């Protein structure tokens with residue numbers, strides 16, 4: 412069993428597709444074992460994406476991630492990290508495979524609907540960034 416951190420970004424929350432995205436997780440065998448809706452502060456968004464601090468898109472990324480509430484969840488299942496990344500599709504929705512979350516719901520490389528951890532180490536860090544051990548209900 413593996414865990415990954417998923418965020419439904421402000422664009423997808425605004426589009427009212429939280430349930431549709433949750434449904435994809437469930438159909439793929441991923442269980443939602445923790446969840447919280449939150450409007451990230453600038454400090455939280457900067458901290459969460461601190462690996463990208465020096466990248467040219469960092470300011471836009473933080474601006475976008477604080478533009479409205481997000482839905483944050485821990486997904487659990489076999490190969491959860493890879494499986495979630497497959498469901499998400501490529502970062503740029505124009506390159507995302509048909510049928511993926513980003514192909515269906517994203518409108519640009521910034522407003523790209525979802526975040527997913529990209530490796531076991533980052534998954535661990537990202538889960539701990541938002542959830543205490545007592546807030547995760549493994550099933």
Ligand code: RTP
Pocket residue numbers: 463468472501502520521522523525526527528529
């Ligand atoms: P995420 O971390 O949000 O799951 O997305 P990702 O792994 O597919 O992409 P990553 O390289 O980690 O980039 C994080 C987010 O920054 C925005 N971005 N903009 N304008 C650009 O060239 C650019 N590149 C990345 C995207 O919103 C991406 O999801």
Ligand code: MG
Pocket residue numbers: 527529
């Ligand atoms: Mg990433």
